[in-house]
Amino acid sequence: MYATSLGDDGAELRPLDPWHAEEFLAHLERGREFINQYVPFGSTATDVPSARAVLQRYADMRAADTGSLHGIWLDGKLVGGVLFLNFDADNANCEVGCWLEPAGTGRGLVTRAMHVLIDWAVDVRGIHRVEWIAASGNEPSLNVARRLGMSRDGVQRERYPHRGVRHDLEIWSVLAPEWRTARARGVHRDR
16 A cells, blocks of 8 residues: 655655555564553454454554554564544544554654654644643653643643553644644754
8 A cells, every 4th residue: 555754764654554464463462561661552353353453443443543553563563552532623622642563662663653653643634723632651652742842731640540540641632734734843853
């Protein structure tokens, strides 16, 4: 389908579809503990059929125009991804998110991939508000929001129960005019 280069380091952004189930499962197995520190993304994918079901759910969301999943490949190996958790074109709002296995960290991959997603959402689909929600302790995720030029809107205290702990959730956002202005000034950073 498509592959968008994320730079000169062999990183690409591609659709992550049900036919990638075996590769997706292998990726999750390599990074499951790391990925699930703050989010249970893919925790139900424990074998090929359940991995395919996770990917099918996002393929169905893409078909319904309510969300989508995009993999990040580094030198031909799936190392993470970015997604639209919620995509509401009628109200011009969306929520984005990400995940990575350890082999993909520290390279700016999520930030670069998120630039592609947000550019598309704002410029092609007319999205006005892009949200990022992360646990307060998830510094790598919060740092991506900062690098993307998002503003911290607030904190929902002890909103998210995960692994026996109630985590505060931080809500960050960027509005389309802010995104365009920052892009024009070249202030978006990869790392």
